[in-house]
Amino acid sequence: VIVHLVGATVLLGILAALPVITVAGLRPATVFLCPLGGALSAAWAAQFELVVGGSFTAALLILAAVANGATLLYLLSRRRERLPVFVSSSAHERILFIDPGDPQSRSWRLVSLIVIAAAVLYPLRSLGAAGIGFDANVSWLTHSMLVHGGHETMLLWIHNPIHVQNHADYPPLVPATSAVGYLVSGGVDLQVGIGTTAILNACALGVLGSGISEIVCGGVELWRRMIVLAVAGAVCLTGFGIAGPAGINGFVDLTWAALAAAAVVFGLVLPRSSQRLWVAWICLTAAALAKNEGTAAGVIISAAMAVRYVDARPGSSSRTWIRRAAVTCVLVVPGLTWRALMRHHHIESSQYFGLSVPGQPPVERLGATLSALTQYLHLAPAALVVLTIGSLALGSQRRLLGLGSSMYLWSVAIVNLLALVGTYVFGGYEIHWWLSSSLDRTVIFTQLILYTDLAIWAAVAILSPPTRMNGQPPSTSLEEASDIANS
Amino acid sequence: MIASRNLSLGAHAIVFAIAVSALGLGVAHSLHVTSEISHPSRRAVSQSVIEQETCLRKQVRERVPKGTSVYLDGEVLNRLLLEQFVAGWAVPTDSATNSSLIMTLAVGTAGGCQGQDIRTSPP
Numbered sequence: 055v056i057v058h059l060v061g062a063t064v065l066l067g068i069l070a071a072l073p074v075i076t077v078a079g080l081r082p083a084t085v086f087l088c089p090l091g092g093a094l095s096a097a098w099a100a101q102f103e104l105v106v107g108g109s110f111t112a113a114l115l116i117l118a119a120v121a122n123g124a125t126l127l128y129l130l131s132r133r134r135e136r137l138p139v140f141v142s143s144s145a146h147e148r149i150l151f152i153d154p155g156d157p158q159s160r161s162w163r164l165v166s167l168i169v170i171a172a173a174v175l176y177p178l179r180s181l182g183a184a185g186i187g188f189d190a191n192v193s194w195l196t197h198s199m200l201v202h203g204g205h206e207t208m209l210l211w212i213h214n215p216i217h218v219q220n221h222a223d224y225p226p227l228v229p230a231t232s233a234v235g236y237l238v239s240g241g242v243d244l245q246v247g248i249g250t251t252a253i254l255n256a257c258a259l260g261v262l263g264s265g266i267s268e269i270v271c272g273g274v275e276l277w278r279r280m281i282v283l284a285v286a287g288a289v290c291l292t293g294f295g296i297a298g299p300a301g302i303n304g305f306v307d308l309t310w311a312a313l314a315a316a317a318v319v320f321g322l323v324l325p326r327s328s329q330r331l332w333v334a335w336i337c338l339t340a341a342a343l344a345k346n347e348g349t350a351a352g353v354i355i356s357a358a359m360a361v362r363y364v365d366a367r368p369g370s371s372s373r374t375w376i377r378r379a380a381v382t383c384v385l386v387v388p389g390l391t392w393r394a395l396m397r398h399h400h401i402e403s404s405q406y407f408g409l410s411v412p413g414q415p416p417v418e419r420l421g422a423t424l425s426a427l428t429q430y431l432h433l434a435p436a437a438l439v440v441l442t443i444g445s446l447a448l449g450s451q452r453r454l455l456g457l458g459s460s461m462y463l464w465s466v467a468i469v470n471l472l473a474l475v476g477t478y479v480f481g482g483y484e485i486h487w488w489l490s491s492s493l494d495r496t497v498i499f500t501q502l503i504l505y506t507d508l509a510i511w512a513a514v515a516i517l518s519p520p521t522r523m524n525g526q527p528p529s530t531s532l533e534e535a536s537d538i539a540n541s
Numbered sequence: 542m543i544a545s546r547n548l549s550l551g552a553h554a555i556v557f558a559i560a561v562s563a564l565g566l567g568v569a570h571s572l573h574v575t576s577e578i579s580h581p582s583r584r585a586v587s588q589s590v591i592e593q594e595t596c597l598r599k600q601v602r603e604r605v606p607k608g609t610s611v612y613l614d615g616e617v618l619n620r621l622l623l624e625q626f627v628a629g630w631a632v633p634t635d636s637a638t639n640s641s642l643i644m645t646l647a648v649g650t651a652g653g654c655q656g657q658d659i660r661t662s663p664p
Contacts, residue, residue: 071579172544176575177571178573179575179579180575180578180579180584181587182584182587182591183578183579183580183583183584183587184578184583184587185586185587185590185591186587186590186591186594188618191594191622191625192622192624192625193620195625196624196625196628199628199629200628200629202629203628203629207629210632211628214632214633215583215635216613216624216633216635242598242629244591244594244595245591285560285561285564288565288568289564289567291567291568291570291571291572292564292567292568292571294571294573294574294575295568295570295573295574295575296567296571296579296601299572299574299578302578311591313655376583386654433563436559436562436563437563439559440556440559440560443552443555443556444552444556447548447549447552447553447556448553448556480644485567505563505564508560508563508564509560509564510558511556511560512556512557512560512561512564514556515553515556515557515560516552516557518553541572
């Protein structure tokens with residue numbers, strides 16, 4: 055099984071390596087992003103298989119060939135015009151910090167990669183020990199067999215009325231990744247199916263941890279860098295702790311949550327750059343194609359990224375908001391293809407809404423939901439204290455590091471939490487059973503965001519104020535420097 | 542000036558201490574969860590369940606011809622499990638009369654797949 059899982063991860067990585075390295079550059083996160091890019095290709099291949107026909111293998115090869123061919127053409131055209139072949143790196147990297155050609159910088163990236171990889175691989179030692187979760191069995195593994203089975207099998211299954219409780223509308227990222235595992239193992243193997251899900255979780259947390267470690271800047275003492283790296287590794291480890299057995303038994307809740315949190319860090323926290331925007335886009339698209347909750351989170355994060363990346367121009371606020379709405383659409387549409395496909399086939403998870411549960415008015419459901427939430431959000435008071443003190447005392451240092459406001463991160467978490475509460479209050483299941491069987495998994499994203507915010511504030515506190523970049527305090531914030539460089 | 546600097550340093554220390562303590566607790570919880578999950582006794586139980594499910598899938602392939610329409614009979618949870626076993630192999634139907642075979646998951650049987658067995662019968 056281990057050999058098959060390693061083989062599947064390498065295959066996923068190879069499928070997407072060229073496009074991912076081209077858009078994301080050579081950074082520790084890229085190592086984790088390549089298999090995720092491959093998983094994204096597999097998810098689109100599953101949709102291609104459903105719409106066009108044929109086998110999953112053929113669809114995957116065609117899409118991989120198209121993506122790699124397009125990237126090669128792009129690279130060749132850049133070379134002919136004597137332009138840099140990679141998408142531009144940020145001012146954060148070019149102006150003040152890491153020179154990619156510097157051997158010290160390269161060795162630091164290697165150390166970062168090793169620490170983050172160790173943090174995400176350690177929990178995988180319990181792989182196979184958590185068995186198969188019930189939902190993993192009846193939904194995700196079932197769907198993976200359908201993707202593996204080909205066009206006819208998929209079509210027959212999603213139109214079969216007997217599968218109402220089987221969530222035929224669930225997005226294809228994880229089943230398609232498991233199907234890639236079956237290609238490597240030579241047939242359906244349940245352990246390979248759940249193992250590939252755990253590897254996706256590890257990769258998503260790896261991107262998140264690598265993103266947090268990118269806060270480190272050049273000219274900082276080694277011990278400070280090591281503390282930031284340890285904090286980033288702690289978030290990766292904590293991710294598996296929050297999820298518990300659901301992190302390794304085939305559930306996909308940690309997958310979308312970690313991908314969405316990584317999108318938040320690269321798109322809303324780290325200094326703006328086209329490379330980071332690409333990393334964030336890959337993560338949020340993968341999150342949207344991983345689970346329905348990830349689709350909702352993808353829309354919320356896309357809107358926040360549009361607000362951050364599209365600057366307001368004086369005197370034309372309506373035009374600014376139109377541009378932001380357009381950018382949101384561009385960011386989010388590739389992640390909504392599966393939803394559109396399901397709507398075309400008239401497949402909806404109708405059991406969520408529109409069914410009233412006798413004797414459970416919304417007020418009672420709200421009370422039960424809020425009461426249950428308190429069991430999982432005990433970190434919130436500490437995070438709020440850190441947010442308050444941090445914003446008052448370290449806000450300027452945070453801006454000097456070029457980091458986005460904590461408000462972006464908190465807004466995304468709060469809007470997502472409100473959507474979750476709304477789902478429980480107006481949903482169609484008996485509330486106590488529903489909360490006890492799912493809340494521990496649906497709040498993973500909120501918990502992960504709280505830990506991520508704490509890690510970022512810890513990094514800001516340790517990197518400033520005694521820290522001086524290259525011996526001198528920077529005269530402008532990195533956000534401003536980034537804007538100047540990008541303009 | 543000095544008081545302001547001390548206040549700032551104090552804020553840095555508080556932010557760092559709270560954040561690192563919370564993350565430390567998170568890591569400790571994660572290590573505890575990982576070691577608990579990977580306990581040999583739990584691993585043995587999980588492996589046995591996976592082997593059982595693999596065995597039941599194999600039984601379906603041996604006892605039901607590929608593409609057969611089957612009616613999955615039993616309680617909701619068992620029917621959902623049966624759907625997984627027949628996925629990509631047989632075609633579940635919504636009534637016994639429209640099917641070629643009725644399939645049930647017999648529990649507590651001797652032999653079979655560790656006490657579970659796939660049973661088929663004509664409609």
